[in-house]
Amino acid sequence: MTDQTAVESVEETVEESVEETSRMLYPLLAQWWQENARDFPWRFGKTDAWGVLLSEVMSQQTPMTRVLPYWMSWMDVWPTPRALSEATPAEVITAWGTLGYPRRALRLRECAQAIVERHAGHVPDAYEDLVALPGIGDYTASAVLAFHYQQRIPVLDTNVRRVLTRALDGQESRGRSATAREKQLAGRALPADRARSVLWNQATMELGATVCTAKNPNCDACPLRARCAFAAAGWPGLGQKRTRAKQSFAGTNRQVRGLILKALRAEPTHELSYERVRGVWADAVQLDACIASLDEDGLVVIRADHSVALP
Ligand code: SF4
Structure with a gap:
């Protein structure tokens, strides 16, 4: 067996174990969900x-x-x-x-x-x-x-990423957006059965929001405790994500906020149409979040036509 073949063989074994582990975790997670899910009006088919x-x-x-x-x-x-x-x-x-x-x-x-x-x-x-x-x-x-539509599709928010990366990979989930590995993990861990996949998504998200939290996971109350790879490994790097994410500047919201203010200051009217502000940064979702945070801080005003101005 060549080195490359050996690596691929090991990786295949790891991937298979993810699916097998998620199958073993499912009944534990399902029971926990039935006993602990919070009753919001947008859950359990109560809304459209x-x-x-x-x-x-x-x-x-x-x-x-x-x-x-x-x-x-x-x-x-x-x-x-x-x-x-x-x-x-x-x-x-x-x-x-x-x-x-x-x-x-x-x-x-x-x-x-x-x-x-x-x-x-x-x-x-x-x-x-x-x-x-x-x-x-x-x-x-x-x-x-x-x-709502009860389709089988991975739902990957911060909470799901944290639970899956910890329980299945034995690592802390780092970085602001999902990595290729995390997306792959979520896809492979998702139960093949449609109804089970819906519950899996809801329950992992709820577990991440209420038990497997970023800084203080309540492992004693966690249904996955006995099979959690992260707990078994001694919680390596617990809570490190935020510290690392804040250390870089390029691409951060701080940088984008600075670019927006710079563009507004350069305008004689100190006002830009939304279309022109969109030219400041390619990622429209991040740009929107930065404009919103500037508005919240009282640094800009957003006019009714969506244009942005210095106050
Ligand atoms: S045992 Fe602890 S670290 Fe593992 S999934 Fe549960 S709460 Fe998270």
Whole structure:
């Protein structure tokens, strides 16, 4: 056997063990989910696809317990994409309150308008249609497909990444976005059965949010404890992710925020249309988050036509 063949053989064995391990973890996770899942109004089939999409957008970077009153209020005022599509920007920004990253509110309104225009007001059930909507990325599209339409698709947020990387790979999940290895891990660990895959996604996400947390995982209360590779290895590098991520500058939100302010300062009117601000940074999602955070800090104002200005 050549060295390369030997490496491939070992890697194949590792990949097979991921699938086998996830099969053994499934019943433990399923029982824990049935006994411990928090009862939110967007879970257990109690809302429609629009309600699930709204909850997923609102809970990005915001705990679900904080999202709850906002979700209730939004669903009361704008229970359908068509209703939200007819709201004004000022209305949605006001209703966003202190949820943070208020551009998400404007993007949701644009998303609702696109759903009305392209899909007759119905949230689409195809991945390509969902990610083509304003403000909807891979995560939100996957979550809507799995959690509402009950499709078999990996849903990979920070919490799922952390649980899978720890339990199956025995390592800490590092970096801001999913690595190729983490995506592969999530795909291979996902149960082949559709119904099981839905529960797997929900339960791993909930476990990451409530038990296998970033800094203080409550391993004594974890259903995976006896089979967790990370615990077995002695929790190597626990919580290291954030420290490392903050050390670099290139590509960070700090850099993007600086570029936005620099462009605004260079304009005689200190104002830029949204189309021109988009030229500052290629990653539209990151750019939106930076504009929103500048707005939150009172460093810029976002006008109703989405243009941005110094205050
Ligand atoms: S045993 Fe601890 S580290 Fe492993 S998955 Fe559970 S909470 Fe996370």
